[in-house]
Amino acid sequence: MVKGVMFDFSGTLFRIESVSEWLGAVVAEAGLDMSADELAACAGRLTVTGALPGGAPPRALPSHLEGLWRERDLSAEQHRAAYTALAREASLPSAELAEALYDRHRTSAAWRPYPDTEATLRALRGQGVSVAVVSNIGWDLRPVFRDHAVDGLVDAYVLSFEHGVQKPDPGLFRAACDKLGLPPEEVLMVGDDRVADAGAAALGCPVHLVDHLPVDRRPNALRAVLGLVQEG
Template sequence: MAAVLFDFSGTLFRVESADAWLRAALAGAGLALPGPELAETARALEAAGALPGGANPLRVPEELAEVWETRDQSPELHRAAYTGLSRQVPLPGPGLHDALYDRHMAPVAWRPYPDAAEVLGALRGHGIAVGVVSNIGWDLRPVFRAHGLDRYVDTYVLSYEHGIRKPDPRLFATACAALGAEPGRTLMVGDDRRADGGAAALGCAVHFVDHLPVTERPAGLRPVLDLVR
């Protein structure tokens, strides 16, 4: 393999829990909820799918269906989709819906998987180019920089910057072109079989990892090193 493409959320990084996310937004607004109410509100937000990078909504309200399907094509659509979902849940302040959205973009809201630095560093040591291909509505580069992983990434191909999203093969083709790598010598690593599996249509090899909390997946990326040999 000449290059490896990685998904972001659920592959290299995992977003904080809904409970921690809500606590942080409340604290930033100078608000608090009693323990049981906070836990119940966090569960409701998670069920609504309001945390980007968290669980998908159990049900998308009809009025949000269109924006949900196109959410990764622009920052405006992404914010509208997720704040729309969070507004399905009553919160103790009207500004909290935007505060929650802003919080999820903070580097501190994300943790790299335990073996991410090890695997990315090993790929760099073997001269293998690395790209990040993500369906997302905001610039994730600061997350990589804050956690010291930006130095291992040669290119970022983000859906909102191109107006197309995975599984569209054009997004993977853009990444391969940026790395100067033939698709047949490129491996795509992700957690979404539909979205990340779209790379196969271009001729890339594909490897899937499980979207688990970081404590439950200490070495899920290490098989990548065997696949590129």
């Protein structure tokens, strides 16, 4: 019987803003004078380099960044270093933008919950089902949940940079199950990554995958979790 649910963060419960929105917000804050064509071109380069955390991965990863990329979620320092380096690969109009772009993605304004996130978490709480957020990430996402008024619906956060372990390593899922006080076979893992999130299966956790889509194209995929909990 399913008594707990682990959720991934990015692409599962929340979605990062688009590259154009991300860049536009930082450029406006910096007071830079860029034309629409210049902004579009820069956004295109940032997309290719995969510089937006939570966005699409690099289309062609430079060889000198391969090691840092593989281990980017093991610490806050590695995470920042990886993504600011990718941003600099995009020939930014100002060198300072790389750090500003990184800082922007850590703000609550840069993230939108999926339409059914709150309703699903609230329904699980009503059923007495424990919830953990398990994320490969290099910064503290708790303020995002607080600012979007869903923090009270989460029982535990297990973040890779705080544990020095990243999914699909079973150790991160084990830490979450321990925090919930439940055996793995009673904890469902819900995520969007068929490698990282499916790693929970090695512990005996059931796994349910959703598509990593923009919020307006995925209105109710999380509601299926409620049926899986009832069936389990």
